[in-house]
Amino acid sequence: MAHKLALIGFGGVGQGFVEILLEKSTKLSKEHQIDFTIVSICDLYKGSLYRPEGLCLDDVMSVIKEKGNLEAYPDQPGLIRGWSSEETITNSNADSIIEMTFTDVTTGQPAIDHCKWAFKNKKNVVMTNKGPVALAYETLSKLAQENDVQWLFEGAVMSGTPALRLPEATLTGNDITEIRGILNGTTNYMLMRMEEGLDYDSALKEAQALGYAEADPTADVKGFDVLYKVLILANVVLGYPLKREEVICKGISELTIHDIEKAKSLQKCWKLIGSLTVTENGIKAAVQPEMVPYDDPLAGVTGAMNAITYTCDLSGPITLMGAGAGIKETGFAVLIDLIQIERSR
Known part of the structure; x- marks a missing residue:
């Protein structure tokens, strides 16, 4: 039927x-x-x-x-x-x-x-x-x-990209201790272009011209889009009733060319990371730009792609990468x- x-x-x-x-x-x-x-x-x-x-x-x-x-x-x-x-x-x-x-x-x-x-x-x-x-x-x-x-x-x-189905269907039996992800393609594209030499305003204009960023890019560049995804991951994957006001939220608009160059000198690159860490006192949650070492799987995620790493007690860290929009x-x-x-x- x-x-x-x-x-x-x-x-x-x-x-x-x-x-x-x-x-x-x-x-x-x-x-x-x-x-x-x-x-x-x-x-x-x-x-x-x-x-x-x-x-x-x-x-x-x-x-x-x-x-x-x-x-x-x-x-x-x-x-x-x-x-x-x-x-x-x-x-x-x-x-x-x-x-x-x-x-x-x-x-x-x-x-x-x-x-x-x-x-x-x-x-x-x-x-x-x-x-x-x-x-x-x-x-x-x-x-x-x-x-x-x-x-x-x-x-x-x-x-x-099955970010929710992966932990639900195939990571069962693990305790997930940390979730870290690049969950917004617009800002990831902009950060890649800033690494290649563009300033923030130029990178934003290019992202808008390509259709990655809206005419009003606030939800992306201020981190609000990632914030909501972090709330979903906390509630659905970790079973923790996280609220908006419990999440540190900073976007990428303050990053300068100087910041980009500093990261390069340390063999790192900037990524807007949504993170959830399980602690003895509950969940620590944040959305903020982080300097990610080049050997971290998330460092290799370029353009408008998304990726998420689940750190598990049995299987270790598992990273899933794919399109985050379209x-x-x-x-x-x-x-x-x-x-x-x-x-x-």
């Missing part, structure tokens, strides 16, 4: 996920006996469609590419237009809600409400948003458990979460 999906938010990642389904659905069905059907797409700006039997994805992609919205999607028997996100989550026959809206990271909204509505209606949630996991992990986890549904969010930390990569994170739900049904 097909696993029915409702997409809340239909920007780049949502469209990338639909492209993945169009490309991989035959393989998933044939090799893994997994079938996904998108029954609803709801986007604040692009419009809303619901059809209990499923939408034609080829038609969805053609009208989005031609018109930029869903209004030109052809009429079909049973098609309903114009539902809000709440109506879609509450009234649709979807088994799982894919939450991909733009979320305010200071409040976690509207994605926190989307999760609550879904869980209360016995629907799983897969999301790529950091906000709800960082700010409301305990509340939402409890609500999901009470309603016997799953809540998965692999894409919230390192996009399609439409296809984040769409893949959604897919692996859905496959996980399907396998546990």
Whole structure:
């Protein structure tokens, strides 16, 4: 029986996920006996469609590419237009809600409400948003458990690189004593270019021109993006209810060419590191630029790549490296979460 999906938010990642389904659905069905059907797409700006039997994805992609919205999607028997996100989550026959809206990271909204509505209606949630996991992990986890549904969010930390699934699935049995990571590609790219001779302002302008940095780069350069990922890692991997105010947070905007040259003279390079260290008194957490020795695996992570090192008592340090952003990569994170739900049904 097909696993029915409702997409809340239909920007780049949502469209990338639909492209993945169009490309991989035959393989998933044939090799893994997994079938996904998108029954609803709801986007604040692009419009809303619901059809209990499923939408034609080829038609969805053609009208989005031609018109930029869903209004030109052809009429079909049973098609309903114009539902809000709440109506879609509450009234649709979807088994799982894919939450991909733009979320305010200071409040976690509207994605926190989307999760609550879904869980209360016995629907799983897969999301790529950091906000709800960082700010409301305990509340939402409890609500999901009470309603016997799953809540998965692999894409919230390192996009399609399985930073959460690795410790959960394959490092089981270890005590993880420390987590250190390069969790923001924008700042890692900028630091690489500063090492190559650019000053901070020039490196930022280049990152913006390449699409790595937003017009307002505050979340990246001040460390806030990494801060939320550190909160997720503490709550999910270490089981520790860390709060924002408990994390030291410094960005890269104060670093100068002099600092870069000093690091080089010590055989080190600067990286913006998110870190969690288990101590006798709890968790020590920080986001800050650090001088990393050249022989540290994190020193070799260049450009917009991400990496994370788990220090384990049995297996020793294990470093995972991969893309930390990207439409296809984040769409893949959604897919692996859905496959996980399907396998546990």
